Amino acid sequence: MPDAIILIPARLASTRLPGKPLADIHGAPMIVHVLRRAWEAEIGQAVVATDSEAVATAVEKAGGRAVMTRTDHTSGSDRIFEALEALDPEHRIHVVVNVQGDLPTIDPEDIRAALMPLADPAVDIATLAAPITDPAELTNRNVVKAHGTVVAPNRLHATTFTRADATGPGPHYHHIGLYAYRRAALERFVSLPPSPNEQRESLEQLRALDAGMRIDIAIVNSVPLGVDAPEDLEKARAMLGAKQ
Known part of the structure; x- marks a missing residue:
């Protein structure tokens, strides 16, 4: 869809798994695995919306695109809206897909x-x-x-x-x-x-x-695995390791 975009909100703050977007899964940060799933969906550009320079750097190192957003957003929807306005001020994009940044196994x-x-x-x-x-x-x-x-x-x-x-x-x-x-x-x-x-x-x-x-x-x-705790991260490593 030429008028669609996938936006992936990602922030480092997490009480149960600090820094989880950067958690390593087989040599790549979790956020990069989510970005790869978004690329594979082939429905438009995929961009990470983050408040972390470290996350943005990791995404760009993997060949992806990230946009910096404010640190005070209370929800992913607020974060992706800020990113959308920055990426597309001409309002050419009509459909926005919000993929959570902790779903590395999403189909x-x-x-x-x-x-x-x-x-x-x-x-x-x-x-x-x-x-x-x-x-x-x-x-x-x-x-x-x-x-x-x-x-x-x-x-x-x-x-x-x-x-x-x-x-x-x-x-x-x-x-x-x-x-x-x-x-x-x-x-x-x-x-x-x-x-x-x-x-x-x-x-x-x-x-x-x-x-x-x-x-x-x-x-x-099926329901994709959401990574919220260390045990979830181990499950994600096992699941993605089996696919490699």
């Missing part, structure tokens, strides 16, 4: 899948979810559950996202925090104050739903 096909709901002009934001197959996830508050109505094969119109236990008959879905925004939707989203539901659940996407924005969900087969 490039899944990144592409996030674009599909945006073929419907009624959709403001698209995201991903995968069927829950592990019963333990149904009652795990760290697993965000996506709820919606079926509008097409492998696509839901989101009604809510929650950390609460999944109840009732399935299928139940594990939300994956990767988003594809129409540019106008991203601009509106970052201008909105946090909503009560967002604050209650600590889920930023509820701000969009509360504001009447439409989010559709592309259903994919």
Whole structure:
């Protein structure tokens, strides 16, 4: 898509895994692995948005592009919007894909899948979810559950996202925090104050739903590993080592 861009927010601050964008995975920083997955998706330019000179240097050393952003952003969406405005002041880019910088095992096909709901002009934001197959996830508050109505094969119109236990008959879905925004939707989203539901659940996407924005969900087969702690980093090394 010539009018699409992938932006990868990355900051060094992390309480459980300090400096995690630069964590080594088989000789390359984690952020570089995420950037490679973005390149493999082949849906437009991929750029890292960071507040760290060290992260920017690592990205550029690997042949990638980074843009420096402010240090005071409270969310990845705020960071990517600043980066977008800096990269494209002429507003030629119309679709922005936000890929988290701690997903080194993300499948490039899944990144592409996030674009599909945006073929419907009624959709403001698209995201991903995968069927829950592990019963333990149904009652795990760290697993965000996506709820919606079926509008097409492998696509839901989101009604809510929650950390609460999944109840009732399935299928139940594990939300994956990767988003594809129409540019106008991203601009509106970052201008909105946090909503009560967002604050209650600590889920930023509820701000969009509360504001009447439409989010559709592309259903994919599996959940990528999010690296939040040292044990996750070891899993990522094992997974990516097996693919080499």
